[in-house]
Amino acid sequence: xRRVLACVVATLAFACGSGxxxxxxxxxxxxxxxxxxxxTIEHSEIxxxxxxxxxxxxxxxxxxxEGLGEGDYVEFHLVREGEAFVIDAISRPGGMGEAxxxxxxxxxxxxxxxxxxxxxxxxxxxxxGNELSLSSLRGQPVLLDFIFxxxxxxxxxxxxxxxxxxxxxxxxxKALVRSVSVSLDPAYDTPEVLRGYAEARRxxxxxxxxxxxxxxxxxxxxxxxxxxSVREPDGNIVHTLATFLIDADGNIAERxxxxxxxxxxxxxDVEALL
Numbered sequence: 205x206r207r208v209l210a211c212v213v214a215t216l217a218f219a220c221g222s223g224x225x226x227x228x229x230x231x232x233x234x235x236x237x238x239x240x241x242x243x244t245i246e247h248s249e250i251x252x253x254x255x256x257x258x259x260x261x262x263x264x265x266x267x268x269x270e271g272l273g274e275g276d277y278v279e280f281h282l283v284r285e286g287e288a289f290v291i292d293a294i295s296r297p298g299g300m301g302e303a304x305x306x307x308x309x310x311x312x313x314x315x316x317x318x319x320x321x322x323x324x325x326x327x328x329x330x331x332x333g334n335e336l337s338l339s340s341l342r343g344q345p346v347l348l349d350f351i352f353x354x355x356x357x358x359x360x361x362x363x364x365x366x367x368x369x370x371x372x373x374x375x376x377x378k379a380l381v382r383s384v385s386v387s388l389d390p391a392y393d394t395p396e397v398l399r400g401y402a403e404a405r406r407x408x409x410x411x412x413x414x415x416x417x418x419x420x421x422x423x424x425x426x427x428x429x430x431x432x433s434v435r436e437p438d439g440n441i442v443h444t445l446a447t448f449l450i451d452a453d454g455n456i457a458e459r460x461x462x463x464x465x466x467x468x469x470x471x472x473d474v475e476a477l478l
Contacts, residue, residue: 226283264292316430323450324428328415331399345477346450352389353401368467383412390422
């Protein structure tokens with residue numbers, strides 16, 4: 205059974221202070237992904253930044269995760285890096301876990317669809333009420349991500365990155381590249397709501413589809429890509445913040461986790477496919 209890795213990235217949307225000196229925090233490790241330099245923490249309130257919740261953060265270096273496992277209590281320090289907050293220091297006080305264990309539990313790896321694998325096909329409905337199948341976009345590079353319109357911060361940042369990717373393409377390239385954003389909250393994110401999300405951000409949706417559908421059908425898509433999502437009691441959806449670059453043959457050419465990837469980097473990968 206596919207295990208969900210909660211992977212929402214803390215962003216500037218949460219900030220209510222300058223944060224020049226960074227922010228200290230503490231909490232229980234709920235997932236570690238050393239390969240992607242990310243850690244998921246059920247943390248207490250980070251004063252001046254965000255309330256208590258389960259979040260996943262990028263770390264400045266994979267070495268910071270050595271020896272950490274699920275259930276460990278950790279203390280950490282966040283600093284601003286571009287549009288995201290990144291952990292630049294982390295420790296396990298006393299080397300003890302939440303139940304007084306010695307720590308070092310099982311490291312949780314994501315099960316995202318991988319590079320060079322065929323991108324799972326799907327058919328959903330876009331913001332204009334039109335049916336869209338991923339397979340219908342064969343012959344064009346596709347930038348695929350997963351968002352929801354009530355996301356408290358990371359999703360709008362990801363959308364902004366992808367807007368910058370598209371805006372940096374020349375007209376010929378832009379006409380050849382498609383972007384698809386799948387809603388993780390289909391019960392709320394109707395086509396009309398998705399259209400409002402795009403309009404509120406003044407996005408040029410030419411070649412950019414925001415798609416939704418019946419809950420059970422969207423869940424199949426989410427599972428196929430390994431983008432786990434869990435709805436918390438407050439309504440927030442904890443999920444893997446992932447982007448897939450799909451080539452013209454329908455295979456995953458690149459995969460990006462979090463919001464640390466510069467638009468220029470993604471754009472260069474897109475242009476390489478052209």
